[in-house]
Amino acid sequence: MNKTDKTSNLNEKLNKYFPGRVVRKDLTKKIKEGANVPVYVLEYLLGMYCATDDEDSINDGVERVKNILAQNFVRPDEAEKVKSKIRELGQYTVIDKVTVKLNEKKDIYEAEFSNLGLKGVEIAPHYVKEYEKLLAGGIWCILKISYYYDEELRNVNPFKIDSLKPIQMPRLDIEEIFNGRRYFTKDEWIDVLLRSVGMEPTQLEKNVKWHLLARMIPLVENNYNLCELGPRGTGKSHIYKEISPYSILISGGQTTVANLFYNMSTRKIGLVGLWDVVAFDEVAGITFKDKDGIQIMKDYMASGSFARGKEEKNASASMVFIGNINQSVDALLKTSHLFEPFPEAMAYDTAFFDRMHYYIPGWEIPKYRPEYFTNEYGFITDYIAEFFREMRKRSFSDALDKYFILGNNLNQRDVIAVRKTVSGLLKLIYPNGEFEKEDIEEILRYALVGRRRVKEQLKKIGGMEFYDVHFSYIEKETFQEEFVSVPEQGGSKLIPEGMGKPGHVYTVARGDSGMIGVFKIETEVVPGSGKFERTGLGSNRDAKESINTAFNYFKANRKNISGSISLNNNDFLMHIQDLRGIGMTSELALAAFIALCSGALKKPVQSQLVVLGSMSIGGTINKVEELASVLQVCFDAGAKRVLLPMASAADIGTVPPELFAKFQISFYQNPEDAVFKALGVE
Template sequence: MGNDEILSKGFKLLREPLINYVCEQLKDSYGSSWWMEGVLKVLPEEQIRNLPNSGEYADLVNSLDVGRGLLLLFLNWRNIFHDKVDQDGSGLVNGARDLSKDLYAIASKAANIGGVDFDDRETSRALDMMYQLCMCFDKDQAYQIDCLYKSVGEQKSSDDGYSQGAMNVISSMPRRDLEPGPAVSVDVNKLIDSFEGCIVRKDLTKKIKEGANVPIFVLEYLLGMYCSSQIESEIKEGIEIVKDKLAKLYIRPDEAERVKSNIREAGEGYAIIDKVTVSLDYKKDLYMASFLSLGLNNVPINSEMVVENPRLLSGGIWCIVTFDYSYIEGEPHINPFKITRLSPIQMPFVDVDDYIAQRKNFTKDEWITLMLRSTGIESNELPTRTRMLLLARMMPLVENNINLCELGPRSTGKSHIYKEISPSSILVSGGQASVASLFYNLSTRTPGLVCNWDVVAFDEVAEIKFKDKDAITIMKDYMASGSFSRGGEHLEGKASMVFVGNINESIDSLLLQASLFKPFPVGMNEDTAFLDRMHCYIPGWEIEPFSPKAFTNDYGFICDYLAEIARELRKIQFSSIIDDFFTLDSSLKERDVKAVKKIVSAMMKLIYPDGNVDKEGLRDILEFALEMRSRVKEQLKRIQPDGEFEGVMFAYTDNETGEKREVRVPECVELEGKQHHT
């Protein structure tokens, strides 16, 4: 029995309980005029041509087919059926409206498809929706539909599609272990010897962060200065010094005027903690400093301070700044604020070559553990697979123009990396997005976030809203090429784009009814041109919500050091390294190849920044990259099942042995197993 026959049986089973329910509710609401008010005046003209104008109740009911029944449920939802949800005896659920709409589209397609069969995925999705809708009216009929659902694919021959026998391909799927991976201990003395002054005990960060509204990278720099000892008494003494400095020197923006007054009254030697940015006033041949919290601009700064701290000129750094104040009567053009001392509390510079050279002192597992602890995560309680997924969140920090999506449950730290770890990353609320803020402001003629930040991350993707009609078009251009045009200007940016949000449904349900991009706003979640520009989809549902034991008390890199190293690693590329051992399948499209190579390059920087990787280590990274991109492609097939995204095999060939391996997406394989073997 073909899938078109299975679908036809399913719709026949659904028709009677659906039509009876719809007609009964319309009659209850409109009385004797139910046919005219609830049917003839509601259905579009082409749907009422063959319907009677009046008649006996039973005859009128029998004149309706399943397509009209679905359409009536959808069109009368607001006036009639919305109020029936959750009422005793009705059994109707909130999702019935969307189910009726989607099933009507499938029924129309089945009526006009001209004998062409549906594939297994389309058939299973349709039957699953029929089952859910029928459960509202008649459970016995619903169970019969469920039997049809379980029969899909049973008659298919074993050589359909890319079978292993026909293609001589080894199918590879990542292991989704639930048990913790091997416990890893990183020798503290080795860590201190390799990265002196660049590490900190992460539990100290937690203790002070809870009571201090200060960026974590500033806090950790101070802790690295005063608490790098392993002697507990010295650590306690260092903590008190850090707390004292923060209490006395850190200022909030609402305290700016009071602090300016204090500097004036003190006259000299007044110190604060603030973020300092410097620009060159070439007309005066002077460097001028601006202060974030204090709100001061155009304060002259000694050129030696700038030369010693070049990051002042590229985004600014947090510093302890000491001021004198001297107003000269009759010289109002001379700024009375004088910078007498400047001590960075972020890394003034980093030696990326030394960082790369030190990698050889650590095993792969030690290095991954160190990287995750640097973000505050204790990996020893986590499965090996989860460690890789958490590490992948850092890819946008080290790779230019990589587009990443992660959807999953709440409390898994999806946005933490982009909010707390790097001062070069910005987290944007979806409702605040605009073309002017993201790309280019026509009024001020200034570039937007993508030109000024390394990472632009959208939090809560379901809330993304653009007032500008051309916003998505510009975003597509940027995500594809790293450039865009606006107001006659052609601009480029290096910022990676990240989209994070929550999934509130089961993965199987999403795969059957829609796609894993469903949580995106309506319009975006079915825009295949936009979604195809997504290089990587991290399966956030595989990461358990964080508990207190998920956070480390061990040593890791100071966040600011790690962030600056990440910025330097953006200048290095490993895109072509896979060519040394492997060849990607020729069926992969250009965007697929680009995405896979970007992910490989990013993961190499995170795990093997020195490029010293063996064949099996690179194989692990390549298969991970193929899976992350394949997940995107699988959703595109579901959204647009017209064949455009078919015919692609996420596979590679071993250059030495000639062995070919296909990498499959775990949740899709598991769903197929449920469909064929339940």
């Protein structure tokens, strides 16, 4: 079946099993371009008049919606015209965003109209009680407004609200979704969800589809903390601004504790108590006017509660952090970490980032082009928003326990994060709870990768406190352990399994940039007259000196290794690679000496071995600085064996026992001893 057939088949299924709940998304696009209203407002109207697959009815419906918007939607530049209409006609229906404040001096609630520009319009208290969000950020509504001016009541606003109806579906039958889901395959249902938020799945890679689904998790999962950083133009904020009337996007980033959490003077809860999702656009600009703002946010992200005054308050809003990465991810990983775009107050706060449940790699999502937006059928946005909201009452966080156990590198925060992501994706893809072991495994792997991405950055910022990044899960039936890796880290492929070639040696040391890197020394020994050539060092003088030290020591002491090593009949060609791109190191002498001996003897060093330590021109061995961090890099690079100077034995207490146990460790006293142990000659 080709793409077109699959699409028309999916459209038919949607209209068959969800009649009146779907809309053709090209209609939304057509009208959206001319009316600056959120998608859920537009599709509320399209759902009323165009929820059919009959072309004539659709065309009639579109005209009606256009007329309603033309006549009743208030454009800011036509506000005076609409106010005049209300006065002349006595009563008029408008569509506008309404925000309410309590005027305590008059003891009345007053409405403010976003586009109409009216302020201080009295509104009946029962509307405020029924729709609390009027008090926090406002709601799009259809309103009947009347006008009555009385000379004796000059201080009273002549505009009156006769009726107010939020533009949201009144109710949702969740069983309708559970039953309808059974008629769709997993891939079809994912396509339906993506089309419902306006995307065309046939144009997207599989991993991109999953990232777009992950953007929806905060809408279905309570207290979910999500971060997405990536290039501009990939639609990071779209879903939180346009798709759900239950999420609010804070642009610009500046906020207060009173606004976000709790206002002590009015005794009213802030945005986290009134919205399902609070999204911060442009994380670089996040600032709190209050000193304790970030601390309160950290408490809330960890527990879903926060203390203000004498009280502890609970709320269920998820937190989303969106921002731009302006350089390549490779460059960022080499020089800094993936949370770098956050403001300075947060950029090195490991406790704050440790509360992130998932990090979506925004750089894997393509910049939006016209073909990425769908023209096919999807759920009416308001319908899907209500579905998302209803799913917040359920939990699938223990679903993975039936088949899998999480590996021992996951601490309590990691476990909570992975369970929440699994729960959120199950709610989206299998809302009726009907899924198999393979389905859970697919979601579990995705959940582990996103949390590991957070942990890898924490390790860069906080060092050994976060050494346990090797996430895995164990199948209960077979006890087989499966590890997951993070694509951009590269990780375990740096030091491949199996025996290497003679003259090839790996070392781990601190590079020019101050970061710890992995270096590979490749030595070729060919017939010649005793020349020594070295490449790959660039202009680093210390590194060149270090390699010269190795060759001079080799010339003077080769006979201590073997009488068969010939200097005058061979040329020695050495190339040094900086595998992590963090800048060349000056700590190459010992590893280069071992590489020269290995090449000359045509005997490889032991498989997956890393040589640690450096030496002076006289053969004095220097101990390894920051041993724990260096061993962590060895493990990440795939090392199984480590050659360590005896002088570093005293520092073993600084290494977490779980990390130390990952290696076969050999100690050496001097350079010759190091050669024999590297080659496996005792």
